[in-house]
Amino acid sequence: MPKIICKDTNCQHNCCAQCLKEAIKVSKRAFCHSFDGKNDTVPETNDKTMKEEYAKEFKQEFIENQSVCCDARNCASNENGYCIKNAIEVRKKDFGAKCMSFLER
Numbered sequence: 491m492p493k494i495i496c497k498d499t500n501c502q503h504n505c506c507a508q509c510l511k512e513a514i515k516v517s518k519r520a521f522c523h524s525f526d527g528k529n530d531t532v533p534e535t536n537d538k539t540m541k542e543e544y545a546k547e548f549k550q551e552f553i554e555n556q557s558v559c560c561d562a563r564n565c566a567s568n569e570n571g572y573c574i575k576n577a578i579e580v581r582k583k584d585f586g587a588k589c590m591s592f593l594e595r
Contacts, residue, residue, distance in 0.1 A: 513556060579591050
């Protein structure tokens, strides 16, 4: 059960570069299907456009063991549809998030 290190800051499950979901699903082409983009609206003013970032207040602990269901059967870390690595890294790629730990058999 790997730890999921997430470098996609636009995913709402990302907190301090760690995924807060207990389980994610990775597609055949190694994209994270559990990616949920943030609703990022920018308020407009007469003088300029402003964007403020607010820290989320929550009492959620980081998850030590996470499950990664993986449909990338050609990944060396895929065993019976699950990732067996200790940790994976997910990053922004194209129009979504991708498992950068993918290693073709």
